[in-house]
Amino acid sequence: MENKDRIYIFDTTLRDGEQSPGATLNVPEKLEIAKQLAKLGVDIIEAGFPFSSPGDFEAVNLISKEVQGPTICALARAKKEDVEKAAQSLEPAKKRRIHTFIATSDIHMEHKLKMSREKVIKTAVETVAFAKGFTPDIEFSPEDAGRSDPKFLYEILQAVIEAGATTLNIPDTVGYTVPLEFGALIKGIKENVKSIDKAIISVHCHNDLGLAVANSLSAAMNGARQIECTINGIGERAGNCSLEEIVMILKTRPHLNLFTNVDSTQIYRTSRLVSTLTNMLVQPNKAIVGANAFAHEAGIHQDGFLKYKRTYEIMNPEDVGLLTSKLPLGPRSGRHAVKDRLEELGYHLSDEDLSKAFERFKEIADKKKRVEDRDLESIVRDEQRTAETTTYYEIEALQIACGTGLPTASICLKKTDNNLFIKDSALGTGPVDAIYKAINKIVGVQNELIEFSVQSVTEGIDALGEVTIRIRSEGGAIYSGHAANTDIMLASAKAYLNALNKYVSAESAGKKVLVQKDDFIASKGV
Numbered sequence: 001m002e003n004k005d006r007i008y009i010f011d012t013t014l015r016d017g018e019q020s021p022g023a024t025l026n027v028p029e030k031l032e033i034a035k036q037l038a039k040l041g042v043d044i045i046e047a048g049f050p051f052s053s054p055g056d057f058e059a060v061n062l063i064s065k066e067v068q069g070p071t072i073c074a075l076a077r078a079k080k081e082d083v084e085k086a087a088q089s090l091e092p093a094k095k096r097r098i099h100t101f102i103a104t105s106d107i108h109m110e111h112k113l114k115m116s117r118e119k120v121i122k123t124a125v126e127t128v129a130f131a132k133g134f135t136p137d138i139e140f141s142p143e144d145a146g147r148s149d150p151k152f153l154y155e156i157l158q159a160v161i162e163a164g165a166t167t168l169n170i171p172d173t174v175g176y177t178v179p180l181e182f183g184a185l186i187k188g189i190k191e192n193v194k195s196i197d198k199a200i201i202s203v204h205c206h207n208d209l210g211l212a213v214a215n216s217l218s219a220a221m222n223g224a225r226q227i228e229c230t231i232n233g234i235g236e237r238a239g240n241c242s243l244e245e246i247v248m249i250l251k252t253r254p255h256l257n258l259f260t261n262v263d264s265t266q267i268y269r270t271s272r273l274v275s276t277l278t279n280m281l282v283q284p285n286k287a288i289v290g291a292n293a294f295a296h297e298a299g300i301h302q303d304g305f306l307k308y309k310r311t312y313e314i315m316n317p318e319d320v321g322l323l324t325s326k327l328p329l330g331p332r333s334g335r336h337a338v339k340d341r342l343e344e345l346g347y348h349l350s351d352e353d354l355s356k357a358f359e360r361f362k363e364i365a366d367k368k369k370r371v372e373d374r375d376l377e378s379i380v381r382d383e384q385r386t387a388e389t390t391t392y393y394e395i396e397a398l399q400i401a402c403g404t405g406l407p408t409a410s411i412c413l414k415k416t417d418n419n420l421f422i423k424d425s426a427l428g429t430g431p432v433d434a435i436y437k438a439i440n441k442i443v444g445v446q447n448e449l450i451e452f453s454v455q456s457v458t459e460g461i462d463a464l465g466e467v468t469i470r471i472r473s474e475g476g477a478i479y480s481g482h483a484a485n486t487d488i489m490l491a492s493a494k495a496y497l498n499a500l501n502k503y504v505s506a507e508s509a510g511k512k513v514l515v516q517k518d519d520f521i522a523s524k525g526v
């Protein structure tokens with residue numbers, strides 16, 4: 001028998017979250033996040049909107065094949081062609097859900113859909129019935145429910161339950177409602193939709209007024225049993241209800257008598273992964289996962305905290321997966337200490353991978369003296385990324401001259417298939433531009449740099465810098481590249497090469513013949 005106090009966590013980082021401006025993820029990145037969401041223990045992963053693009057279709061399909069545990073869900077407008085695509089992409093999933101939606105507010109029906117209420121109900125019912133032919137697990141959302149006439153909502157919700165919907169998701173699409181009002185809406189639905197006991201009430205709150213979490217909580221206190229949320233609260237416009245906040249509210253305030261099955265110790269790792277891959281920084285004062293969330297600055301707070309930590313700390317940092325550092329690692333730390341620390345952080349490496357990570361650790365410890373957990377995680381992720389990408393080119397040497405004169409980069413790349421060392425140099429508008437131009441001369445792959453960002457892993461002048469870039473191929477495919485190094489010019493070069501290696505790999509996998517500039521290389525006499 002289901003526990004009535006359990007809140008199902010429906011994660012939509014890969015669908016609504018990915019709608020955040022600039023947060024585009026490619027298919028392997030989506031798979032990596034989905035695997036981590038499964039470790040986090042979410043109940044449902046909304047993996048994408050398959051009709052919207054071939055990339056979304058592919059991601060939902062791959063996640064359906066490779067991710068075990070959560071139900072995999074795909075979004076579909078209330079249109080047969082959308083539902084068919086969603087069903088097709090979800091085919092390999094053991095547990096699959098189709099989520100269909102149509103707007104129900106007067107403003108949307110009149111100006112966007114140009115449909116009457118009757119037509120909207122008919123379309124919703126027909127779509128749900130059609131989707132039911134593919135899976136028994138159907139979610140229906142009356143889009144903009146927060147601004148819809150409650151009586152119309154009761155009517156359409158009853159109709160879709162009769163057609164087979166098993167989850168009724170109530171979205172506050174534009175983040176307009178306030179907690180008392182939204183809670184009352186959920187209570188009204190529970191009391192006025194005759195067959196409501198046949199379905200689970202879900203909520204999907206946007207954060208335009210900063211109330212997404214408060215509204216979701218109020219809904220749960222009034223009978224909602226599924227909350228839709230995203231890691232770091234990312235999503236359309238101001239984002240969605242933040243998963244880490246809602247989960248930790250329920251964990252920290254047991255008097256609410258509501259619980260989730262999420263393993264909160266995986267929260268920090270998931271947050272870092274999503275932040276790195278979407279390239280959306282987490283603000284330092286963000287609840288739960290911000291860099292300052294567990295930092296005590298004021299003297300009076302530090303004094304109280306040291307006497308009794310509960311004076312100023314309502315949660316244990318360990319509960320969200322933040323380890324309070326014991327002995328800092330440094331140049332004298334051995335392989336064993338690094339292995340132990342990595343295992344505490346949840347990384348169980350093979351001997352070979354540990355050796356590579358340890359080599360990197362030593363390099364960094366020599367420069368930084370004190371290596372923190374975030375540095376270690378960054379090193380491991382960097383190594384994992386390199387291992388996952390077929391390496392066609394490696395950096396052998398890099399030299400940059402910059403300042404007020406002419407920024408110049410000279411680079412030597414090793415072409416791994418024939419061990420050729422190729423050198424070239426270029427002038428640029430700045431040092432990174434010069435590096436990328438020099439690399440382009442050697443690799444000779446047409447692309448456009450569409451994103452470049454540098455983030456410091458820890459504080460201090462000696463911090464590791466993590467560079468994330470995205471390039472667009474001639475055919476429009478997007479490849480991301482990441483790298484971390486205490487030298488941000490080297491990190492920039494490695495990140496670019498990481499993206500180019502992915503590009504070359506994808507193209508040589510048969511899609512297109514590459515313009516590998518062998519004749520260019522030959523003309524350089526290398």
Ligand code: KIV
Nearest residue numbers: 101141143144171173
């Ligand atoms: O915000 C919204 O209304 C949505 C729906 C598709 C659920 O994202």
Ligand code: ZN
Nearest residue numbers: 016173204236
């Ligand atoms: Zn939304």
